Amino acid sequence: MSDAARLVDEAPKDTGYGRSPFERDRARVLHSAAFRRLAAKTQVHTAGTNDFLRTRLTHSLEVAQIAREMGARLGCDPDVVDTAGLAHDLGHPPFGHNGEYALDELAAACGGFEGNAQTLRVLTRLEAKVLTPDGRSVGLNLTRAALDAVSKYPWPRRPGERKFGVYADDRPVFDWLREGAPPGTRRCLEAQVMDWADDVAYSVHDVEDGIHGGYVDLRPLLADPDERRALCADVAATYSGEAPEDLGEVLGELLADPVLAPLAAYDGSHRALAALKATTSVLTGRFVSSVVAATQQRHGPGPHRRYAADLVVPRRIRAQCALLKGIALRYVMRRPGAEGRYARQRDVLAGLVTALLDRAPDVLDPVFAPLWRDAADDAARLRVVIDQVASLTDPAALAWHARLVSPG
Template identity: 85%
Template sequence: MSARARPADPDARRWVGEPPKDTGDGRSPYERDRARVLHSAAFRRLAAKTQVHTAGTDDFLRTRLTHSLEVAQIAREMGARLGCDPDVVDTAGLAHDLGHPPFGHNGEDALDTLAASCGGFEGNAQTLRVLTRLEAKVLAADGTSAGLNLTRASLDAVSKYPWPRRPGQRKFGAYADDLAVFTWLRAGAPAEGRRCLEAQVMDWADDVAYSVHDVEDGIHGGYVTLRPLLTDPDERAALCADVAAAYSGESPADLGEVLLDLLADPVLTPLAEYDGSHRAQAALKATTSVLTGRFVSTVVAATQERFGPGPHRRYAADLVVPRRIRARCALLKGIALRYVMRRPGALSRYQRQRAILAELVAVLVDRAPDALDPIFAPVWRAAPDDAARLRVVIDQVASLTDPAAVAWHARLVGGGAPSVGRGVKLG
């Protein structure tokens, strides 16, 4: 890599050196990063990937694409107030879900089981793989793909879980065969596993968008009502138990106290009285705006109180999220979990989705490389062993949208109901 092609700022460097851009537009490296993500095929595919509700089932409901746009907007505003480069946090918000497979977190869990012999599957590790290997944009000198070849700062900002897989730990940010680029992007981090401020901002923006907007979708869709929580202590206790198990380190008793305060907040009144009218929709939108603003402003103020007014970027500060604010956010996420994701009929749908993915992986293992997309077939042929070939199949399936996964299954397996529990055999 020539010195001319390598920026002096190590945060602005790219894994593969690129010649200077002579477009004369004056854009920073981080503005270019944002544009690369926004124009990528992986980003467009998020339009047909499930957020909480199945993609395409309702014109109002959010997909991974709309969720990512909302995360990016929240992260950009919050990061700018703290002094982060706004394009770095914006890029992180746009890119954070690029690795998520069909069928949301259910698909993620299914692929983790199916990929056990090649290191498992994790949406955030897959995002790094998309950004640095799978997306078609930049080639290295040896002809291998460097993905979008984002700057170090942007890649680090996307790293929500900046460590490889550890025994007993479900969340991680890099597969074993991506450790070279992962080690490179983490250069300059003061401690193993410590996230840069921009990644923390993106993660909190993700939590805020997830909690507030998924409850909004649930209320609009008729799945969520606050009346049982307002009137039934046992229902409140059950919700707090769910939240303690899934989203929070707080005890159910402590969450119960926060929940009572949350339910007493007048801003939630429209959630209990929603009837679908224009007036009700406007009130619901006002509620989501107020909640989002509070979650952002409180965290910005707490961070500035501890670390000073800034500007802060990279490893100069850590995001401060007050305990009760984090608990409120977790409770809203729990409402979506309990009343939307676990609503009657959901289990059978999840089982079918997992069976579709299992059978699709199995048939692609049997019929690769011919059945793979042209971008994956040569990579499969060059793979040195069964584990590497399985990883290519997993990459192929993870890249599919929800409708494409169903269509591929129908074409390759058949139109009948999938057989739950079919395994994958190699060799």
């Protein structure tokens, strides 16, 4: 089937630009309401607490830029991987991964919640752009190649696994976008490129934000073997299949790398900021170039796209990336006092879901109220409420809670 096919056929647009279908995909994501809302959604630090720190929007722009350059070097269509990078977090709810875990529990009766499955739902149902002849929304009506490139986890929920990419009632469009893919759960190359770009941006930039915010200090890691072992244990339990002792060897090499040396003396000055940016640039370039070289070594110079090749990530590069993610986890996300804030965020979302279930459809946005009225059963109505809450920004979730749950 055609990579440029759309679920609903559209007449060619005579815009004078001569844009490709994939350029149009990118523009649709960039101009969508869901993309704008990422500006006020948490990445790691709560959105709005510091003008320097990243939000889901700035993170998505960075992922798209990394993915575009990496994909172009491999021979992918740059607009397909760019679109995947821009769109990959559109389904994330308020309060980052903490909000995702909370909504998963609250949505148990309708199949749970997962940010990537929600992204597919936003792109193919909830975002307002294209309707079928009978008035049903198909979201942005992106091409098959673009939707497949956004699918980080191309499978439904499986027992014992938290990550999945499609809810049961979105299975028809998922089956459509996977037409032409090999049997099973193999991801297209563009999705693999986007996923690695996400890991690179997440690992490098969250450490950068942590150092600038004063949460990350590398000196204890340099001085204390027990602290290094504790970090490696965290990483092995959360981000890596490597044994802690093997991660310890990679961590030692990473901490001895001269590129990290300026970070131990960071003081917020212009000179220190320049050194911090130089470090993030070197690490990003290293993680991208190593993967491009390894992929081309295995599959040839290309061009490669769709299912013609798989991304090759060298073991040590993957471990270094996981260790940087672990630094953000240990010293930023698990810093003293964080759990109290996370508990408050979960309470806000639980209170919102309860209040909306009690008072829907009157209190729902005009987009969601008709979906509630058309829902066939309680599970479908719960899904509408979850969609509504997931669409909110961090400030909007707090404001809705204050209005509906604890006025005054």
